[in-house]
Amino acid sequence: MSALFPLVVEAAKTTRRGKVLAGPVDLRFEAEGTTVVIGPNGAGKTSLLRMLHGTARLSGGRISWACGTEEARHHQAFVFQRPIMLRRSVEENLIYPLRIRGIDRAEAREKAHQWAQRVGLAGMMDRAAPSLSGGEQQKLALARALITDPKVVFLDEPCASLDGRAMREIEEVLMTARTGGTRLIMSTHDMGQARRLADDVIFLLHGKVHECADAANFFLTPRTQQGRAFLRGDIVE
Amino acid sequence: MSALFPLVVEAAKTTRRGKVLAGPVDLRFEAEGTTVVIGPNGAGKTSLLRMLHGTARLSGGRISWACGTEEARHHQAFVFQRPIMLRRSVEENLIYPLRIRGIDRAEAREKAHQWAQRVGLAGMMDRAAPSLSGGEQQKLALARALITDPKVVFLDEPCASLDGRAMREIEEVLMTARTGGTRLIMSTHDMGQARRLADDVIFLLHGKVHECADAANFFLTPRTQQGRAFLRGDIVE
Amino acid sequence: MKMAVTTSFHNSGLAEVLLPEIAEDLDLEVQLLVVGTGQALKLGQAGDVDAILVHSRAAEEAFVAEGYGTHRREIMYNDFVVIGPQDDPAGVTDAASAADALQRIAGAEAAFVSRGDDSGTHKKELSLWSDAGVAEDGFGAWYNAVGAGMGAALNTASGMGAYILSDRASWLNFGNKGDLGLLYAGDPVLFNQYAYLPVNPDMHGHVKNDLALKLEEWLTSVRAKELIEGYTIGGETLFVFNATSE
Amino acid sequence: MVDLWSGLSQAFWLVVTLDAELLEIALRSLRVTLSALVVACLIALPLAGLLAVRRFRLRRAVIAMLNALMGLPPVVVGLVVYVFLSRSGPLGVLGLLFTPTAMIIAQVVIIVPLIASIAHQSLRELWQEYHDLLISMNVTQGQKIRTLLWDARRALLTAALAGFGRAIGEVGAIMIVGGNIDHATRVLTTAIALETGKGDFGLALALGFVLIGLAITVNIAIHWLSRTEREGNW
Amino acid sequence: MVDLWSGLSQAFWLVVTLDAELLEIALRSLRVTLSALVVACLIALPLAGLLAVRRFRLRRAVIAMLNALMGLPPVVVGLVVYVFLSRSGPLGVLGLLFTPTAMIIAQVVIIVPLIASIAHQSLRELWQEYHDLLISMNVTQGQKIRTLLWDARRALLTAALAGFGRAIGEVGAIMIVGGNIDHATRVLTTAIALETGKGDFGLALALGFVLIGLAITVNIAIHWLSRTEREGNW
Ligand SMILES: Nc1ncnc2c1ncn2[C@@H]1O[C@H](COP(=O)(O)OP(=O)(O)OP(=O)(O)O)[C@@H](O)[C@H]1O
Ligand SMILES: Nc1ncnc2c1ncn2[C@@H]1O[C@H](COP(=O)(O)OP(=O)(O)OP(=O)(O)O)[C@@H](O)[C@H]1O
Ligand SMILES: [Mg+2]
Numbered sequence A, B: 001m002s003a004l005f006p007l008v009v010e011a012a013k014t015t016r017r018g019k020v021l022a023g024p025v026d027l028r029f030e031a032e033g034t035t036v037v038i039g040p041n042g043a044g045k046t047s048l049l050r051m052l053h054g055t056a057r058l059s060g061g062r063i064s065w066a067c068g069t070e071e072a073r074h075h076q077a078f079v080f081q082r083p084i085m086l087r088r089s090v091e092e093n094l095i096y097p098l099r100i101r102g103i104d105r106a107e108a109r110e111k112a113h114q115w116a117q118r119v120g121l122a123g124m125m126d127r128a129a130p131s132l133s134g135g136e137q138q139k140l141a142l143a144r145a146l147i148t149d150p151k152v153v154f155l156d157e158p159c160a161s162l163d164g165r166a167m168r169e170i171e172e173v174l175m176t177a178r179t180g181g182t183r184l185i186m187s188t189h190d191m192g193q194a195r196r197l198a199d200d201v202i203f204l205l206h207g208k209v210h211e212c213a214d215a216a217n218f219f220l221t222p223r224t225q226q227g228r229a230f231l232r233g234d235i236v237e
Numbered sequence C: 001m002k003m004a005v006t007t008s009f010h011n012s013g014l015a016e017v018l019l020p021e022i023a024e025d026l027d028l029e030v031q032l033l034v035v036g037t038g039q040a041l042k043l044g045q046a047g048d049v050d051a052i053l054v055h056s057r058a059a060e061e062a063f064v065a066e067g068y069g070t071h072r073r074e075i076m077y078n079d080f081v082v083i084g085p086q087d088d089p090a091g092v093t094d095a096a097s098a099a100d101a102l103q104r105i106a107g108a109e110a111a112f113v114s115r116g117d118d119s120g121t122h123k124k125e126l127s128l129w130s131d132a133g134v135a136e137d138g139f140g141a142w143y144n145a146v147g148a149g150m151g152a153a154l155n156t157a158s159g160m161g162a163y164i165l166s167d168r169a170s171w172l173n174f175g176n177k178g179d180l181g182l183l184y185a186g187d188p189v190l191f192n193q194y195a196y197l198p199v200n201p202d203m204h205g206h207v208k209n210d211l212a213l214k215l216e217e218w219l220t221s222v223r224a225k226e227l228i229e230g231y232t233i234g235g236e237t238l239f240v241f242n243a244t245s246e
Numbered sequence D, E: 001m002v003d004l005w006s007g008l009s010q011a012f013w014l015v016v017t018l019d020a021e022l023l024e025i026a027l028r029s030l031r032v033t034l035s036a037l038v039v040a041c042l043i044a045l046p047l048a049g050l051l052a053v054r055r056f057r058l059r060r061a062v063i064a065m066l067n068a069l070m071g072l073p074p075v076v077v078g079l080v081v082y083v084f085l086s087r088s089g090p091l092g093v094l095g096l097l098f099t100p101t102a103m104i105i106a107q108v109v110i111i112v113p114l115i116a117s118i119a120h121q122s123l124r125e126l127w128q129e130y131h132d133l134l135i136s137m138n139v140t141q142g143q144k145i146r147t148l149l150w151d152a153r154r155a156l157l158t159a160a161l162a163g164f165g166r167a168i169g170e171v172g173a174i175m176i177v178g179g180n181i182d183h184a185t186r187v188l189t190t191a192i193a194l195e196t197g198k199g200d201f202g203l204a205l206a207l208g209f210v211l212i213g214l215a216i217t218v219n220i221a222i223h224w225l226s227r228t229e230r231e232g233n234w
C-alpha cells in the first residue's frame, strides 16, 4: 500500500444550485494527527468534510491524495452528523462494511462483537438499528466507521448526543485510533472536546477557511478577531 | 382556559415489544419553571418525554393533566432529538402549526418572519427545510415548536448541534418563554446547560427516576452515589 | 336503436354497407353490438338491445318460444367452407360431401381448429361432426377448441397449419395470411341462415319495438335485397337474400 | 413481421393524415380514461391516506384486500357492472349501459385498488417520517391526510400514472359495458380488439401504436409539468 | 342480478366439488402467472435498482418511458408477441405460439414496466436515505443495488403483488398468443371471456369469483408469510 498523504486541496469548492456551500479552500494534510474543524452553524463544516471525503461533488479546484483517488476512497470512513442506520439489526450494521470488503461472515461477526463491546452496545446486537436511542445510534455509526481500520476517518460532530461518560470513552477510542496511525478529521461544537483532541484547528466562516493553526496556538491566542469572538461565544461577523 | 397543571404521573410506563423503555414513574409537575431530565444514553429520557407528551403509548399507569388530556394536548409542543422537517420550505414549516390552528396565512407569515429572525434563520425562508444544516434544522424545529405559544414545551436535547453563540441565544429564547409562563421540560447531556436552565432535575437511570430534586441541591450534593458518578462522568451502575 | 349482431356478420363487412343506407332511408341510427351468438341472445333476454341478428336456428327458436322475442324473420344466408393447408394432407379437396371431408380430417388426424365458443359457427361445426359420425369424445390431440372469434380462429389455424370450418365472408375478409386455401364448399348442409329477432316489448317495456319493426321492414325490402346481393369481396358474392315478404 | 411493418406504416399515415375516425376514438379514449382517473384518484388517494394514518382493527386486512383487488380481472368487473346496469338489473332505469359513463364506472372500479395500493405504499414511508411530528402537533386525521398527500405529491404521480396506464389499455371490461358501438362507445382498445377479431392484425397494430404513443405523450407531459414546479430534491 | 347469485352459487359448487376442469385451468393460471412473475421480477427489480442508484443521461427519459409502458395495452402486446412467435415470424422455428410459454412471455412484457416503476418508487426513497452512507463506504453499483433490494424487500412486495394481480387478471394478450385452446392454453381469464361470449354470464361470473378468490388467497398468504419474518417496524 502506498501512502495516502499528503492530501493536497487546491481552490476546492462545492456548490448546490449555484450557492457555494464550502470553498474555495486551499489546505494540506499530513499523515499524522487530528484536525478539528470548528465554526458557527451553517459555516460549512459538514460540506467541507463531505467534499474532502468525496461524497459532495467538487465544482471547482482539486483534491489530490498521494496515492490516487480510487485507492484513497478505500481507506476512508465517515461518521455523519445525523447517523444513517441501515434498516437492519445492530450486528448486521456492523458487519456490513466488512462483508462489502469480502471478509467472511464468521470473522466479521467476531470483529463486530469486539467493537460493540468497545462502544458499549454489546447487549443490543439483535436490536433493529433504527430503533436505537439517539446516543446509541451515534455510537453504532462510530463503531461501523472504525471497524474497517480506515487510514482516515471523518467525523461530523460524533459526540453531539453522548452522555459524559460515553463521550470520554469515545474520545479514548479515537485517541487509540490516532495513536495507531489513523488520521482523524472531525468537526465539533464542543470547544472542550476540541481542546482535548485537536492537533490542529481549521476555523471555518462562511464556507471559507478563516484561520488554520496549531491547536495550542489557536486556543491560547487566536490570530483573528472573529476567532476570538467565536471562542467567547460572541457574535461572529 | 382552565389550568393545565398540576400534571400528575402515577406509575406510568411505556413499553415496546415487551421491553420497558421508561417507567414506572411517579412524578408531579407544577405550573412554573424548567425541569431538566438527565441520564446516560439509553436511560429513557426520550421515552419519558414522549410518554409525558403523549406520543408514546402508555402501557400502564396514568398521566393526568388538570384540564383533561384533550385540551392539554392542544397547548403542548415537542422538539425532537432528531429534528423532523416537513418536506417544504422553511417558511412553510414555520407556518404549518399556525395554519393547523386555523390562523390565516397573512398573520401566520408575519409570525413566521418574527420567529425566523429570533432564531437566526431570517435569510433562508425559501430554502427547502430538509437541506438545512444540522444546526439550522434544530433552530427551525425549535422556532416551529414555540411559534404557537404553547403552555408546555418538551425539548429533547435541543442544543446538541448548536454552536456556542446559537446555544446562548436559544437559551435566552427559552428563558424568555419560561418567564412568560411557559413550562419547559427538557433533556440534555450538557451539564453546563442543565445548571444554567434547570429549576429542578430528574435523574433517570434504566428507565426509572433515580433522583428527583431541586436543581441547586442536585448539582451541589447529589443524594445518590450514581448521581455523583454521573456528574463526574464516571461509570454509572 | 341498438341491435346485437354476431361477430361473423360484422366481420363480413356487410354492416358497413347497410348502416349508412339505413340511416339515410329511415333516418335511423342503428348501434351495433358485436358479440358472440350466445351473448347476443343474452342481451336480448335482458332487454339491453332492441333486436338481434344471429345465425343459430335452434337457439333462436327457443328465444322466441320463451317469449323474449316477438318472432323470427329469416333475412339471408351465406355458406360455410372448409379451409385448410394448401398441401391438403387429409385430401379434403376430393371429398364428396361435408361429412366426408370431416371424416377425412379425423382419419388423417390432421390438426383442426374449432371455434369452441358455442357460437353459431361452432354449433354448426359440431352438428357436422355428428353427421360425419365422429363423436365428440373421439377428438384427439389434433382437435383444438380455441374459444375465440372467427378471425382469431382463422389466424390460429393459419399459425398452426390446421383445418378449420369458417363462414365464407370471414374467410374472404381474412385475406389469407399464410398458406391456407379454400378446400371444400358447396354442400347444402353448409348453408348458414341469418335471422332477425325483435325483442318482445311485453317483456321489456322500454325497447324500441316500433323502430325494430321499421328496420325489419327495410331489411326485407327490395332495396336491402339489392344491397345484400350486390355486396362482394374479391368479386365473390357473399350473401343470398332469402327473406319472404310476410 | 409483415404485420408489424404494415402496422407501423399504417399508424404513421393515420396520424399524419389526422384520420377523422381515429381522432374521434382516440379522443374518446382519452376522455373516458381521464374522467375515470380523476374519479378514481378522488376515491383512492384519501383512502390511501386514511390507511396510512389510521390504525384500526381491520387495517391489515383491508390492505391485503386492496392488494388482491389490484388483480381484479377486468372481464369480471365488466360482467358485474353489466349486471347492475343492465335493464333487468337494479340500476337499469338509469339507462347507463352501453354509454361512456358505464365505461368510466368500470374503469374506476378497476383502477381504484391499484392507485390506492401504490399510493399507500409511498404515504406509509412518509408517515413513518412525519408520524411523531404530526401526532405531537395534535393534528386532526383530515389534516394529517392532507399534509401527507400534499408532501408526497410527486410520488403519488406514479400511482396516478399507473392507474392511467391500466385504464387506457384496458379492454375486457369496457367491451362488455360499453359494447364497442361505433360513434358512441368505441375507443382505441375496443377498436383494436375488433380488428384483431377480424384478423386484420396490421390495422390492429397500427391502432395499438397510436395508443402507446398517446400513453407516452401523456406521461411525458405530466412528468414535464411536474418538473417545472420542482424546487427541492424530493 | 340473477346472474350474480347464480354465479356465486356455481362458484361455490365448483369449488366444493373440486371440479376437475376448474382445477386444471386454475392451476394453469397460477403456473403461468407465477412463472411470469418470477421472470418479470428478475428483470424488473435489478432494473429498478439500477435506475435508483445510477445517474445517467437518459435516466429521466427511461423512467418516464417505464411509467408510460405501464399502460401498454395487453392486446397490442399480444399482437406483437404473436407476430414474433408466429411461424412466419423471426422466432417461428421455436414453435412457441399457442403454448403456455408464449403466454408467459406476453405476461412478462406486460408486467415488467409495472413492477419496475413501482419498485423504483420505493427504492428511490430508500436510496435518498442510504445515499451518503453507501457512497461513503465506496460500495460498488452491484452491492448498492443488492443492499437496496434487500432492505426494501417489504415494499417490493407491493410491486410484485401489483404485477401478480395484473398478470393473473389479464386476458387480451394471452388470448392472442395462447389461443385459448382447451386442455392446453385455456386459463381462468380466457375461460371467462369464452363463457361471456357464449352468453353464460353465470358461469363466467362463477369463474371470475374463483379467480378473485385465488388472487386474494395468494395475497393473504404472501402477507402472512412476510409478516412472520417481521422484526422491526420497517
Ligand atoms: N422501538 C424500540 N424497541 C426496543 N427498544 C427501544 C425502542 N426504542 C428505544 N428503545 C430502547 O429504550 C432505551 C431508552 O431509549 P431512549 O431513546 O428513551 O433513550 P435516551 O435516554 O433518550 O437516550 P439518548 O441519550 O441516547 O438519546 C434505549 O436503550 C433504547 O435502545
Ligand atoms: N442542498 C443545499 N442547498 C442549498 N443550501 C444548502 C444545501 N445544503 C446545505 N446548504 C447550506 O450550506 C451551508 C453550510 O451547510 P453545512 O451543513 O456544511 O453547515 P455546518 O457548518 O455543518 O453547520 P452545522 O454546524 O449546523 O451542522 C448552510 O447554510 C446550509 O443551509
Ligand atoms: Mg454540520
Ligand SMILES: [Mg+2]
Residues within 6 Å of the ligand: A133, A134, A135, B045, B046, B047, B081, B156
Ligand atoms: Mg434520547
